Amino acid sequence: MAVSMKEVDPVFQAAGQKDGLEIWRIEKLQVVPVPKESHGKFFTGDSYVILKTTALKNGSFRHDIHYWLGKNTSQDEAGTAAIKTVELDAALGGRAVQYREVQGNETEKFLSYFKPCIIPEEGGVASGFRHTEVNEREHQTRLFVCRGKHTVHVKEVPFARSSLNHDDIFILDTKSKIFQFNGSNSSIQERAKALEVVQYLKDTNHDGKCEVAAVEDGKLMADADAGEFWALFGGFAPLPRKPFSELNGKDSASTSKLLCVNKGQTAPIDSEILTRELLDSTKCYLLDCGSEIYAWMGRETTLEERKRAGSAAEELLREGNRSRSHIIRLMEGFETVIFRSKFDKWPKKADAVVSDESRGKVAALLKRQGFNFKSPAKAAPVKQEPQPQIDCTGNLQVWRVNGSEKTFLSFSEQCKFYSGDCYIFQYTYPGENGDECLIGTWFGKKSVQEERSAATSLADKMIESLKFQAVLVRVYEGKEPIEFFPIFQNLVIYKGGTSTGYKKFISEKGIEDDTYSESGVALFRVQGSGPENMQAIQVDTAASSLNSSYCYILHDGDTVFTWIGNLSSSMDQELAERQLDVIKPNLQSRLLKEGSEYDQFWKLLGVKSEYSSQKIVRDQESDPHLFACTFSKGVLKVREIFNFTQDDLMTEDIFILDCRSCVFVWVGQRVDTKIRAQALNIGEKFLELDILMENVSRETPLYVITEGSEPQYFTRFFTWDFAKSAMHGNSFERRLSIVKDGVKPRADKPKRRPTTSAHTGRSSVPDKSQRSRSMSFSPDRVRVRGRRASCIPI
Structure with a gap:
């Protein structure tokens, strides 16, 4: 990295070392920290630098830097904020994404830090306005326009009838009452989100003590609240049928233009197709996309060159009279998904190396200048093996799919799967808020498509029979x-298969049937985390299938070996003993430690060869991303919700929670029945899109969750209140009952009914005496599995 650190402001010396927000205001062209109690309060005459530090699951920090420009800020203050943003990025090691935020046109990511909204106050340090606290002044009647289905953009407009229109939501804040005027063309979701702003104004300006009224566009004087509202505007009169589009207008460009920045001057790059190879690490570039301009800075550029690139982007906006466009600055190696998507076949993003070296240069420089610079902090370590958030004392039923039908498996057979088959399972267990049900499909690696489709269809019918009060999951082997x-x-x-579909497939293809035989030669890899979570996976009978990190069971009829890898643990060895009682009960096994095998062992495996010592890596859970979805005519469109909460889940919509290791499709109760039936298809489309450009597997586990049936392994990503999903009405009606009347969500949600097995006709919920309060593993479990007692009925 060829960055000179001489001009990095020492005020940034300890920035970005812990999760949260840090804000600075530009005062007399100097950077001054804003106290935490004033975070979210912005003044129209000022410029600010905002740093959002996020602790990630991988133990590192992500940094997002924003500089916010009030509508009355001076050019000098705005320029200082832009430059200081580059310095802050350098102090953080040159890995932050930097955003230019203009009052009234902020990015949704920025607004998400200050939910439900920001409402800038008049005033500023250099503008001559006086900062006036709310409690110092008489209450003034103010009119605000609100836009946004998921993130609310709020702007104060003149208190006049001419400000109103049919398309938007307006909030009139008077001394004793807050009115929300819902334009006839506004959506339920927009109305519900605007009520969050009403609640904010009620708490901030009225200490939570004032009346709240909702006024529907088109209601006349017969409605008391509507009459009072229109009286404040001099009486009712129809609004003109034209949109108020000041906030909606965004520049757009049909194509993206790439420009190279050289000594502050820009020159276009002549290329029909944008590719990663066009970007040189020793240069800076501008990618002009109309409503956004991206400033890309190569790792080998100097700090001065990066500042010039930012200034060139500002100049590009001034020349085109595009003051409302965003500028987003990125460092090579830390590009955003949206930026990478502008290029053709951007290479797979490798995990970026955190540039502690660059921070070390800053530290050394500042120490020479007499400043005390602390070493960069790291996020708290994250457990690599998360515990399953599900009660394990419930009742399990399993079916194997044969052609288009399903065959119920006895308790002794339900823990034995074949790679050539498909299975359906129903698991009912005690959850946090009543009995919960999980219905799933498991597709073996060699199962046929016809039976996969049949399994999906049969599982869908089971879900429908339970009136969608169950979670659906699609699982692939491995x-x-x-x-x-x-x-x-x-x-x-086991290898092979027993279903009619698998047998028919290998017969038609002339493929040798490799289905497991107790009398033949077979090799099993044993894995798991404990007696309640252990698996034996049949692998190819070859030395290359071995792995020093595991234990294996090898048998040839009644001849049995247990192979202990040098890197396996005592728990792994115990699990191998337990699984031996399932695979070959009542037989004595010969214990072999890696490196001391018998010749007979290698003879059974064919030829002795090299094998791995690295544990098999499974997809790790990543930091979750929430997306709002629209699905029409087979086309899926998504929009990310930043810093999401439970309140972002609207009952009229479908949302996707992407954790990389699995994907949840959440379906609101008021989603159209036809769209609801497409939920699994929507999840599959989402995997195809690979929104985060992580080369996600199409076989990633997919959950479909209906509002009101959320399991703990989903709600753990939120601060969850089960009573909220028990409320009646649409999103607006629910929120209005809380804001207007102070009604809290009902906490006495009735327990879910025990589901009844379609096969046995009996309750599939264990008796209360059999339940455990544990949501993971319980020492008092009923469904015992262990040596010489592998399948004990409940």
């Missing part, structure tokens, strides 16, 4: 989610 294995506890996966 991609099982963390909640899957504890349900089965001691699962064995």
Whole structure:
């Protein structure tokens, strides 16, 4: 990195070392920290620098830097904020994304830090306005326009009838009452989000003590609240049928233009197709996309060159009279998904190396200048093996798919799967808010498409029979989610298949049937985290299938070996003993430690060859991303919701929560029935889109969750209140009952009914005496599995 650190402001010396927000205001062209109690309060005459530090699951920090420009800020202050943003990025090691925010046209990411909204106050340090606190002044009647289905943009407009229109939501804040005027063309979701702003004004300006009224566009004087509202405007009169589009207008460009920055001057790059190869690490570039301009800075550029690139982007906006466009500055190696999507076949993003070296240069420089610079902090370590968030004392039923039908498996057979088959399972268990049900499909690696489709259809019918009060999950062999294995506890996966579909397929293709035989030669890899979560996976009978990190069971009829890898643990060895009682009960096994094998062992495996010592890596859970979805005519469109909460889940919509290791499709109760039926298809489309450009597997576990049936392994990503999903009405009606009347969500949600097995006709919920309060593993579990007692009925 060729950055000179001489001009890095020492005020940034300890920035970005812990999760949260840090804000500075430009005062007399100097950077001054804003106290935490004033975060979210902005003045129209000032410029600010905002740093959002996020602790990631991988133990590192992500930094997003924004500089916010009030409508009355001076050019000098705005320029200083832009330059200081580059310096802050350098102090953080040159890995932050930097955003230019203009009052009234902020990015949704920026607004998400200050939910539900920001409402700038008049005033500023250099503008001559006086900062007036709310409690110092008489209450003034103010009119605000609100836009946004997921993130609210709020702007104060003149208190006049001419400000109103049919398309938007307006909030009139008077001394004793707050009115929300809902334009006839506004959506339910927009109205609900605007009520969050009403609640904010009620708490901030009225200490939570004032009346709230909702006024519907088109209601006449017969409605008391409507009459009072229109009286404040001099009486009712129809509004003109034209949109008020000041906030909606955004520049757009049909194509993106790439420009190279050289000594502050820009020159276009002549290329029909944008590729990563066009970007040189020793240069800076501008990518002009109309409503956004991206400033890309190569790792080998100097700090001065990066500042010039930022100034060139500002100049580009001034020349085109595009003051409302965003400028987003990125460092090579830390490009955003949206930026990368502008290029053709951007290379797979490798994990970026955190540039502690550059921060070290800053530290050394500042120490020489007499400043005390602390070493960069790291996020708290994250557990690599998360515990399954599901009770393991419930009742499990399993069916194997044969052609287009399903065959119920006895308790002794439900923990034995074949790679050529498909299975349906129903698991009912005590949850946090009543009995919960999980219905899933498991597709073996060699199962046929016809039976996969049949399994999906049969599982859908089971969900429908339960009136969608169950969670649906689609699972592929080798991609099982963390909640899957504890349900089965001691699962064995054999080669081959027993279904009619598999037998027909190998017969037609002339493929040799490799279905497991107890009398033949077979090798099993044993894995798991404990007696309640262990698996034996049949692998190819070859030395290359071995791995020093695992234990294996090898048998040839009644001849049995247990092979202990040098890197395996005592728990791994115990699990191998337990699984031996499932695969070959009542037989004595010969214990072999890696490196001391018998010749007979290698003879059974064919030829002795090299094998791995690295543990098999499964997809790790990443930081979750929430997306709002629209699905029409087979086309899926998504929009990310930043810094999401439970309140972002609207009952009229579908949302996707992407954790990389699994994907949840959440379906609101008021989603159209036809769209609801497409939920699994929507999840599959989402995986195809690969929104985050992570080369996500199409076989990633997919959950479909209906509002009101959320399991703990979903709600753990939120601060969850089960009573909220029990409320009646649409999103607006629910929120209005809370804001207007102070009604809290009902906390006495009735317990879910025990589901009844379609096969046995009996309740599939264990008796209360059999339940455990544990949501993961319980020492008092009923469904015991272990040596010489592998399948004990409930």
